């Protein structure tokens with residue numbers, strides 16, 4: 466098997482935050498992970514387990530108290546992020562100003578520049594006038610503007626901290642599709658989320674529990690356990706105290722009733738397929 470290209474890696478990393486009283490609060494202990502080219506890593510865990518701290522560390526916004534973060538040795542990796550609080554990221558006052566920061570170097574004719582703004586926004590499902598003040602946007606629209614700007618750069622590494630938190634189901638779908646397209650063009654993705662249905666997109670799941678990595682593996686192992694869904698009793702998802710999506714719970718219920726599923730489903734379509742195949 467060929468050696469995978471590491472874009473960034475954490476080694477025995479710890480983070481201690483200083484509280485207002487000056488005391489140190491350890492948020493992470495001994496976190497080690499590699500982010501390799503071609504990964505779509507979904508990071509999941511309960512509130513306060515240290516997921517957003519990971520986004521801050523990877524984006525260079527938070528320093529490690531001990532351990533190391535190493536970057537790709539050969540070249541600078543173009544990294545972009547979308548943070549949980551969209552206002553914290555804005556550098557302009559209007560959508561146009563925000564997008565101008567990521568405008569490609571090449572010169573545009575007026576007409577093609579207008580088309581570039583429109584395309585950049587429509588990639589995440591936005592059709593807003595570019596002169597709109599960012600202050601007048603909803604939280605979800607702000608998040609989408611940040612994502613549009615991040616995707617416009619075609620980053621090698623994209624760090625997303627709950628990118629769909631403020632979005633309705635249609636916009637969530639649009640965002641997943643836009644990030645999938647970027648992934649297919651070569652962007653490596655780290656997607657931090659509370660939404661367990663977003664785990665299905667992952668090539669690798671990282672489960673965070675109380676500032677430590679408690680699980681690292683494929684989505685099916687996360688939801689059904691390492692023994693291939695053979696009557697799962699306690700899965701990594703359950704161990705983190707997380708409520709599995711309806712599809713997974715239904716499949717586990719079927720397995721417990723003695724139904725043999727060839728494929729352990731991650732989506733409704735896969736569940737229908739697995740049930741139909743079990744009847745055949």
Ligand SMILES: Nc1ncnc2c1ncn2[C@@H]1O[C@H](COP(=O)(O)OP(=O)(O)OP(=O)(O)O)[C@@H](O)[C@H]1O
Pocket residue numbers: 482483484490492510511512513514515516517518519
């Ligand atoms: N700047 C800070 N100063 C002090 N403590 C902090 C700071 N930022 C985060 N923390 C604490 O670190 C812990 C982990 O926070 P973090 O935001 O990384 O968790 P999270 O898993 O992303 O949580 P959530 O799912 O609720 O967003 C929490 O206990 C939080 O209170």
